[in-house]
Amino acid sequence: MIVYILCFILFLVGLFGVLTSRNIIKIIIGLTFLEISINLFLVLIGYVEGGQIPILVKGSENLHFVDPLPQALVLTSIVIGLSTNAMLLAVAIRIYKKFKTFDIRKIRSLKG
Amino acid sequence: MEIILSILLIFMIIGAIYALFAKDLLSALISCGIVGYGLVICFLLLRAPDLAIVQVVVETITLIIMVAVVLDSTREDLKERIMIREKESSYINTKYVFNVLTVLVLALFFLFFFNQAIDKLEPFGTHTTRMAEAYIENGARVTGSANLVTGVVFDFRGYDTLGEATILFTAVVGILAILRLRGKT
Amino acid sequence: MKGMSIIVKKVSQLIAGIIFLYGIYIVLHGHLTPGGGFAGGAILAGAFILIVLAFGTDIIHLKHDEERASLFEGLGLLAFILLAILGFIIGIKVFFNNYLPKGQLGELVSAGLIPLYNIAVGIEVCAALFTIFLALVIYKEEISK
Structure with missing residues (x-):
C-alpha cells in the first residue's frame, strides 16, 4: 500500500512543477514526471506476488502470470509520451526564437 | 519486493x-x-x-x-x-504564493479521490486478474504468440495500437509544421 | 552540424551496426521474447541518431534524409492499416482479423499476422523518431546560420 502512496507523491511533485515553474523547460520536465507516475501506477496495479513474466516458454505449464493488460496499455503510452514531449519542445524553442527567453512571466508581459 | x-x-x-x-x-x-x-x-x-x-x-x-x-x-x-x-x-511576489496555494488546493482535491480509490483497490501484490483471465488462458491459443503482451497489443487491443500509430504520425506532422522557418521553395 | 573527433567516429562506426542488428532482432522476435515493434523501432532510431551525432553532415543532406524518413513513416503506417483492412476481404469481416495460419507456438514463423504488424510498427516508430530528431537538428542549423 505504501508504494501507491509514494507514487501519488511523485504525481504531486510533478503537479507542483507544472503549476509553479516559470521556465518552460521545467514545466515540460514536470509533465514528464506526471506521465511517469501514472505509467508506474498502472503497472503496479497489475503486479501479482510471485507471478511470472507473461511469456510462454516451452516446458513450463505454470499459468501464474502478471497481468498483461496494463503492460500492453503502458507500452503504447510511453511512445506517445515521447512524441508529445518532442512536440512541446518544438513549441518551446519557437517561443524562444520569438521572445528570446524561457520565462513565462516575461513572455506574458511582452505580449501585453 | x-x-x-x-x-x-x-x-x-x-x-x-x-x-x-x-x-x-x-x-x-x-x-x-x-x-x-x-x-x-x-x-x-x-x-x-x-x-x-x-x-x-x-x-x-x-x-x-x-x-x-x-x-x-x-x-x-x-x-x-x-x-x-x-x-x-x-x-518573492504574490503571484508565486498564489501558485503554491493553487497547488495545495488541487493536491487536497486529488487526495480526496485518491483516498476513496485506495479503499477499493486490492493491496499490492494480491491482484486478481479477472479482466485478463481470458487473455492469459486463451491468448496463446487464439493469437499463436508466445509473448502475451504482444498478443494483447496487436490482436485483442488492435484499435489502441492503431490510435497510437496515428498519434505518432500526427505529432511528427505537427513538429514539421511548427519548425518550418519559411515555406517550401 | 559539426562532427566529433576521430575516436568517436571510429567507435560509432563499430557500434552502430551492432545496435542496428540488435534492433532488427528485437523487432523480428517480438512475438517470442520481450520486445516488439515499439522497442525495436526505438532502438533502430537510436542507431541512426548515433550516426548523425557522431559524423554530422551539412544541411542539404539532412533535409534529404528528413524527406526520406518521413516517407518511410507514412509507408509504415499505411502498411499497418492495409494489413488490418485485408481482414475485411479475407475470411470473417473483422478489423484486425488474424487470417494467416497460426503455426506452431514458439517458432519464428508463427502467430499469423503479428510479426508483420511488428515489422510495420517498427518501421513507423523508427522513422517517426528519426524525423523528429532531424527536424530539430535542421531548425538548429538554420537558426545558427
Whole structure:
C-alpha cells in the first residue's frame, strides 16, 4: 500500500512543477514526471506476488502470470509520451526564437 | 519486493524535487534522467521487460534531444543569465504564493479521490486478474504468440495500437509544421 | 552540424551496426521474447541518431534524409492499416482479423499476422523518431546560420 502512496507523491511533485515553474523547460520536465507516475501506477496495479513474466516458454505449464493488460496499455503510452514531449519542445524553442527567453512571466508581459 | 520498490521510489522523488529546484537547466535535465532510469528498474522488478526495453531507449532519446538540440540552440550569454537569476531570487511576489496555494488546493482535491480509490483497490501484490483471465488462458491459443503482451497489443487491443500509430504520425506532422522557418521553395 | 573527433567516429562506426542488428532482432522476435515493434523501432532510431551525432553532415543532406524518413513513416503506417483492412476481404469481416495460419507456438514463423504488424510498427516508430530528431537538428542549423 505504501508504494501507491509514494507514487501519488511523485504525481504531486510533478503537479507542483507544472503549476509553479516559470521556465518552460521545467514545466515540460514536470509533465514528464506526471506521465511517469501514472505509467508506474498502472503497472503496479497489475503486479501479482510471485507471478511470472507473461511469456510462454516451452516446458513450463505454470499459468501464474502478471497481468498483461496494463503492460500492453503502458507500452503504447510511453511512445506517445515521447512524441508529445518532442512536440512541446518544438513549441518551446519557437517561443524562444520569438521572445528570446524561457520565462513565462516575461513572455506574458511582452505580449501585453 | 515492496520495500525495494519503496526505496527506489523515494530516490525517484528526491531526484524529481531536485530537478524542479535546480538552478541550472542542464543539471535539471540530468536529474530528470534519475527518475526515468529509476522507472526502468521498477519495471524490471515488476516483471515487465517489454516496458523496460522501451523506457530505457525512450529516456535516452529524450535526454539526447533535450541536451544536444534544445539547450544547444537556445544558449544565451552566461553573464546575462547570472544577472537575471540574482534579480529573480531577490524578491518573492504574490503571484508565486498564489501558485503554491493553487497547488495545495488541487493536491487536497486529488487526495480526496485518491483516498476513496485506495479503499477499493486490492493491496499490492494480491491482484486478481479477472479482466485478463481470458487473455492469459486463451491468448496463446487464439493469437499463436508466445509473448502475451504482444498478443494483447496487436490482436485483442488492435484499435489502441492503431490510435497510437496515428498519434505518432500526427505529432511528427505537427513538429514539421511548427519548425518550418519559411515555406517550401 | 559539426562532427566529433576521430575516436568517436571510429567507435560509432563499430557500434552502430551492432545496435542496428540488435534492433532488427528485437523487432523480428517480438512475438517470442520481450520486445516488439515499439522497442525495436526505438532502438533502430537510436542507431541512426548515433550516426548523425557522431559524423554530422551539412544541411542539404539532412533535409534529404528528413524527406526520406518521413516517407518511410507514412509507408509504415499505411502498411499497418492495409494489413488490418485485408481482414475485411479475407475470411470473417473483422478489423484486425488474424487470417494467416497460426503455426506452431514458439517458432519464428508463427502467430499469423503479428510479426508483420511488428515489422510495420517498427518501421513507423523508427522513422517517426528519426524525423523528429532531424527536424530539430535542421531548425538548429538554420537558426545558427
